[in-house]
Amino acid sequence: MTFDNEYQHECRLDLGCGGNDQGFAEHCLSMARYYRQHKGDVDKPWLYDKHHQQLIELINTYELDHSFVDLGRMQVKQAEEQAKAEEAAKEEAKQQERERAWREHQQAEEAFQETLEVPQWAKGVIIATLTDYDAEISEPYAGEFHTKTLKTIILAWSKHSRNLFPELRKACLNHPETAVLNDPDKSVEHRERFAMGEGYYLTDTKYIRYGWQVKKRNFYREDNKARYVPLGEVAIGE
Template structure:
C-alpha cells in the first residue's frame, strides 16, 4: 500500500482504495489549456495497491497510473476520474479502442526495433571506417555542425535548436583548442570554406572556441576533446557511417579547360588568379601601383590564401579583370 500526500491540494491518495472502475472516463489536465480524455480499460491490484491502465481516446496512447483524484475536486495538473456524475464508455467501444491502441503500440515498438537495427548497422560501418583512418594518438576531432533554430510557439518566446548534420573535418593530436586549427579545417567542406579566411567576428569564444556566425543556426566548427580513441569512435560511428560526412581534405573544384588555362597568369612581378567564382586576386609587388589598384575598386587583404599559404594581395570582382590586366600589362 502506498499513500500520496498533496501539499497544494490538501488531499491524500491511498492506493489501497479503488476509486474508479473499468470503462470509466478520466480527464488528464496538463499545463495551460492542455486536456486529454482517457478511458480505464483495466484495473489491477498488487502489494502496492491499485493500478489503473488507460488509453487516450484521441492519440490511442496507453498509460497507467496509481493516482486518480475526483474531477469535482480538480486543483491543477493531474489525472482525474469523472464523478458527480461518473462518465463511462460503452464496454464494446472501449474494447475496440484498446485493441487499436495495443496494435498501434506494437507497430511503434516494431518500428523502433527496425530503426535501432539500421542505426547499429550504419554505426558498425562507421566504426570500422574510423578505425582505418583515425590516428592512434588522436586527442581531438574537428567537427562542422549545421544547426537550425525553430520557434515552438506562436508568441516566438520559446525556441528549439536542432542539429541537422555533422561532418568530420579532421583529427588532431593535441587537446589544445584554437581558431587557427579550425580555420584550416574549414576549407575541407564547401559550406564552411568561407570560415577559412580570418574574421574576428566568427571567433565565438563564449561558446568554447566555436568558429562560425552562431552556434545556434547555420554552420559552425568546433573541436571535440576529452575522449579516448575508442571513445571518439563510439561517439562518431553513426556519423561516419555515411562517407559524405568525412571531409579530411580541401575539395578541388572542377573547372573547364578554358578556366584551367586562365586560372593563373604571371606577368613580371605580378600573379593574377581566379580566386573564386566571383573574384580575382592579384599578388606580387603591388606597392608602386596600390593607388591605381584602389581606384579600380580593389580591396587589399593581408591574409589571402595562395597555394595553401597565407599571402597578401588585392581582391577584385571578376568584372574588373580586363581593367586589372591592362593596368599590369597583361591585356591582349
Template sequence: MPSTNQSVSSLMPEAKKIKPLTVLVHWSESREFTEETLYDFNEFEKKALEVAKRNPLGGYDKTKVTVTFDNEHQHECRLDLGCGGNDQGFAEHCLSTERYYRQHKGDVDKPWLYDKHHQQLIELINTYELNHSFVDLGRLQVKQVEEQAKAEEAAKEEAKQQERERAWREHQQAEEAFQETLEVPQWAKGVIIATLTDYDAEISEPYAGEFHTKTLKTIILAWSKHSRNLFPELRKACLNHPETTFLNDPEKSVEHRERFAMGEGYYLTDTKYIRYGWQIKKRNFYREDNKARYVPLGEIAISE
C-alpha cells in the first residue's frame, strides 16, 4: 500500500511529460542524506532505495523533499523510506499513489480519493516522466531483501528455540541428579524455597499481553514439619540465607494469599514484586515415597 502522506504540488497547465531533475532534501531521519542538500534526481533515487532496503522488517526513515522538474515545476512531499509497503523513492511513491487510486477509485468507503486536491495530484503524477523499469527493479530488490531478512530471523528464532530446549534438558538432568543425592528427613512434610526471578524480555510479547520470567536463583531454605501455610514460618526460614534475610522484616516484604482457582496460594515476596523478584513459598510433599522430587535444583541453605 502506498504512503498516505499528503503531497503538495503546484498546478501544471501542460499535459506533456515533464522530467524530474533535482531533489532538495530538507531533512531526513536517515544519515544517508544531509539536510538542506540538493541531489541529482537519479542519485537521490538510488540512495533512497538503499535506505529503504535497510528497513526490511518494518520501520522507515521519514524524509522531506522538494523535487524540481525540467520546466521548474516543484513537487514537495514526505517520503517514508522503508520496506513493507513504504516508499522506496520519489518515483515509486508517485506510481504507488497513482496505482492505489486506480485500484480503489470506485470504493465508496474512501471519499478522500475524490477530494479536489487528490484528484489534482493524480493528474500531475500522470504528467511526470518516471523510470518505471527502475521502480520495478527496486520493488524486486526490496522483496528479495524482505524475504532474506525474514528467513534470517526465522533461522535465529529456531536456533534460540533449540538452545532453550537444550538448556532445559540439561537443567532437568542436573535437577534429577541433585534430587537423587538429596537426603530429606523422614519427618519433613514440605520444603520452603526462595526463588529470585526477573523479566524475560527475550521471549515475552508485551503487545500480546504475554509476560514471561526467568529464574536467576533458587535457594532451599528449610524443611517443614507440617503442611499448614504459616507466614511466620516463611519469615523464619528467610533468616537461613543472607540474600533473603531482609524478607523476615514485615515492612520489607508482602504476604500473598491467593486462594482462588488461578492463584499461586500462600507466598511471601519483596515489596517491589510484580510478576518477578524474590518469592518465598512452601511446597508440600504429597507423596511420602519420593519427597525429593518436590525439591527443585538450587543452593541448600538449611541450618542444622
C-alpha cells in the first residue's frame, strides 16, 4: 500500500480463519487449477499479471489437504440432498393434506345434496361465493394466481334459465352478507360471453379475482338436480 507521502506498507490478509479452512483450501486449489488449464490462452493476459503470478506462486507453496477439500464437498452435497429431501417431504405432506381435505369436502357435499329438496319447477339455483387469494398454492412469479372459497350461500331457486341481473340482486336480499349487492351503486354486473369467460355474474365493487360473486347455475338435467348445488349455507326463504 502506497501513501500520499510515498511511504509504502505491505499488508497481509490471512484467510481461512474462523473455522473456514476447508473453504479457503478449496478456493486456492480452484485458482491453481484454473491457472494450469488456461495459462496458454491468449485471451487471458491477466493470468500473467505480476500480482497474479505472485498469488499463484504463493498458493503453490501451501500444503493443502486435497482429501480435506473432497470431504468438505461431500458434506456440502449431502447437506444439499438432505435439504431437498426434507423440502420434497414437506410438499408431499401438504399435497396429501390437500387431497384429504378435498375428499372430506366431497363426502360432506354429497351428504348435503342428499338432504336437499329441490322444487320440481326449479330450473337453476342462485349461489353466492366469497373467495380470497390463496397464497399457499399461488406462484405470482410464474403468473399463477389461485383463490380459495371461504363461504358459499345458496340464495334462491330460479324458475327459468335466463340470465337476469334483477333476479340476482333480489336473491342477494336473502342473506345479510350479500344484501349490499342489491344496490347497483355497490355492485358490478359482469357479462363474459366470450370463450373462457365466466358468463353472467354479480360482484362487489372491489372484486378482481376474489371477493363476493353471485351467479346462477342452471340445471341441465331434470334428474338429481341437487348435484348442481354446492355445499353451503342455505338462505332460501319459505
